[in-house]
Structures are given as C-alpha cells and as structure tokens.
Amino acid sequence: MKVEKLGRAALAAMVAGAMMVGAASAETLRLSHNVGDTTTWHQGAEKFNELIAEATGGEIDVRVFPNAQLAGGDQMKQAEMIGRGALDLVLTSAINVTPLVPEMAVFSLPYLYASYDQVDATTQGEPGQMMADILLDKGIVVLAWGENGFREVTNNVRPITSPEDMKGLNMRVAGPMYIDVMNALGANPQQMQWSETLTALQQGVVDGQENPIGAVIIPQQVYEMQKYITTWHYSYDPIFLGISKAKWDSYDAETREKLRTAAQEAMAYQRQITREGTANGIAFLTEKGMEVYEPTPEELQAFREATKPAFDEWAAKVGPEIVAAFQSAIAAAQ
Ligand code: X2X
Numbered sequence: 142m143k144v145e146k147l148g149r150a151a152l153a154a155m156v157a158g159a160m161m162v163g164a165a166s167a168e169t170l171r172l173s174h175n176v177g178d179t180t181t182w183h184q185g186a187e188k189f190n191e192l193i194a195e196a197t198g199g200e201i202d203v204r205v206f207p208n209a210q211l212a213g214g215d216q217m218k219q220a221e222m223i224g225r226g227a228l229d230l231v232l233t234s235a236i237n238v239t240p241l242v243p244e245m246a247v248f249s250l251p252y253l254y255a256s257y258d259q260v261d262a263t264t265q266g267e268p269g270q271m272m273a274d275i276l277l278d279k280g281i282v283v284l285a286w287g288e289n290g291f292r293e294v295t296n297n298v299r300p301i302t303s304p305e306d307m308k309g310l311n312m313r314v315a316g317p318m319y320i321d322v323m324n325a326l327g328a329n330p331q332q333m334q335w336s337e338t339l340t341a342l343q344q345g346v347v348d349g350q351e352n353p354i355g356a357v358i359i360p361q362q363v364y365e366m367q368k369y370i371t372t373w374h375y376s377y378d379p380i381f382l383g384i385s386k387a388k389w390d391s392y393d394a395e396t397r398e399k400l401r402t403a404a405q406e407a408m409a410y411q412r413q414i415t416r417e418g419t420a421n422g423i424a425f426l427t428e429k430g431m432e433v434y435e436p437t438p439e440e441l442q443a444f445r446e447a448t449k450p451a452f453d454e455w456a457a458k459v460g461p462e463i464v465a466a467f468q469s470a471i472a473a474a475q
Pocket residue numbers: 175176216234236237289314315334335351352353357378
C-alpha cells in the first residue's frame with residue numbers, strides 16, 4: 142500500500158494506532174544503585190540500559206536512580222525491596238546484602254583473595270552460581286556480577302603501615318562485617334550510609350573510610366577530603382545486577398535471554414573500566430596530593446594476621462561449605 146493512496150484521515154489513524162501500540166508495549170524498568178552518578182557502577186547501569194533497549198528494539202529500557210534514593214537513602218534496604226518486588230532492578234555490592242543474606246559476606250572475608258584471577262574464578266564460576274541460588278530463594282535473580290573492587294583504607298590522621306596505626310581511628314564502615322574487622326584492628330568503627338559519608342569526612346565526624354579506588358574513591362573525589370591512602374587490599378567486594386523474581390517471572394524465555402545477555406555484557410564492561418581506573422589510580426591520587434602507601438608482603442601479612450579473628454567469626458556465619466567452595470576455586474586459580 143502506497144502512502145499517496147491513503148486518505149489523510151486513514152494515515153492519521155494509522156500513525157495514532159502505531160503510537161498507541163508503541164506506548165502499550167514499551168516498559169521502563171527502575172534500577173536502584175547506591176553510589177553517585179559519576180561512578181563505574183552508574184556507567185555499567187547506563188550500559189545495561191543501552192544494550193537492553195537495543196536488544197528489544199526499544200520495548201524495554203531502564204531508568205537509573207543513584208544514591209539509593211529509591212530506598213530512602215538506605216543502601217542495605219535495596220536488597221529487601223528487590224526481593225519483594227518493590228524495585229525492578231538493583232545494582233549493589235555484596236556487603237549491602239549481608240543483613241538479608243549473611244552468606245554474601247563470603248566475598249569480603251579479610252584477605253580471602255590475592256588477585257583478580259582468583260576473584261574471577263569465584264564470581265564468574267561455580268561459587269558465584271552458588272550465591273545466586275541463595276539469592277533466588279530471597280526473590281532476587283542475579284543477572285551478572287560486576288566489580289566494586291579491593292577496598293583500600295584512607296584517613297586524615299596518619300599513614301597506615303601496620304595494624305597499630307589503625308588504633309583509635311574513627312572509621313566509617315558500610316556494614317556489620319567491617320565493624321568486626323575494624324574492632325580487631327583497634328579502630329572505632331561507625332556504620333554509616335555511603336550517601337552521608339562524604340559530608341562526614343569533610344566535617345571531620347570520622348577520620349577515615351575504606352572503599353575501592355577505581356569504582357568509588359576516584360569518581361567520588363574522596364581524595365579531596367582525605368590525605369592518606371594505604372593499598373592494603375584487605376577485602377574484596379563484588380557488585381551484582383539483579384532483577385526481582387516477580388518481574389523476571391513475567392517475561393518469556395526470549396526476553397529473559399536478552400536481559401541476561403545485556404547484563405553480562407554491561408557488567409563485563411563495568412569490570413573492565415573499574416580495573417582500568419584502579420590500575421591508573423595510584424598515579425592519579427598521588428598527583429591529586431594524596432600520600433600513597435603500598436605495603437610490602439610482610440606488612441600485608443601483619444594485617445592478615447590482625448584481621449584473622451574477624452575472618453573466623455564471619456566464616457562461621459557464612460558456613461563452612463560455602464567458604465570451602467570459595468577457597469577451593471581460589472586455590473585452583475593460583
Ligand atoms: O558504602 C560503601 O562503602 C560502598 C559504596 O562501597 C558499598 O556499597 C559497600
């Protein structure tokens with residue numbers, strides 16, 4: 142049918158009809174994450190939006206909400222909300238899920254990992270699947286694993302070169318396991334939302350904090366507020382892109398496949414830019430005026446020993462089977 146042959150009214154009706162069909166089938170999913178919009182988390186979430194819109198011909202797209210704003214600023218609440226279907230999508234780090242699923246603390250046990258190869262052997266392998274199965278029971282479908290990264294310590298009081306240097310420092314921490322780790326080191330930990338931490342650092346409410354370089358410290362300009370950083374790699378923190386089970390169950394197999402593929406690709410991109418930012422990070426932070434301390438293997442061993450009580454306590458909470466599954470995948474990757 143040629144357009145010229147159509148009457149004006151008929152053409153207008155066709156266009157209106159097409160628009161209505163378009164409007165009825167297009168769906169915007171809401172994605173919550175709990176850091177700022179300059180971070181690699183946010184870039185990964187936007188990449189997912191691009192890829193899923195492309196894969197579905199615009200039928201599904203994603204609106205990204207940073208700083209846990211959909212959870213009233215409460216970063217730990219996101220997991221519970223996604224579980225009951227109050228959010229469509231979440232991008233958050235393992236540590237934020239520990240109040241709902243204590244097993245998720247396994248990733249962040251002090252000094253569990255020594256390299257990215259070991260990390261990838263777990264998040265991209267069987268152990269990651271094991272954790273995804275546990276999350277599924279809570280109504281969360283893990284689509285892909287991304288990276289927050291190895292968490293490094295910053296503060297405004299002194300360079301940290303040994304466990305003794307941590308004594309008496311007021312440290313902001315994200316979650317319960319880090320409270321025990323900081324206590325083991327003799328610091329004074331205080332749990333606080335990330336969205337409130339930058340102000341707390343600025344005002345001297347706390348002396349320091351710990352976060353990964355590429356994903357958070359650089360993009361959120363922590364170097365503007367903190368003088369000293371020590372790359373002690375004491376705890377690794379993955380992120381995951383998850384969808385509520387209620388939403389997942391509403392899709393056919395083809396749409397699910399598209400969602401999973403887009404998520405995998407977006408998180409591969411997110412891991413890559415996070416690692417690049419981290420690799421270039423020490424030079425960047427030095428240039429910005431931070432004093433960087435890179436501990437020797439012997440000094441790392443001292444931190445490892447000092448944090449061992451927290452490792453043991455949390456390994457017991459996680460459960461020996463899960464810890465063993467992680468440790469054997471890690472050993473095989475060495
Ligand atoms: O709150 C933090 O420190 C952060 C952003 O790393 C987490 O989400 C755990």
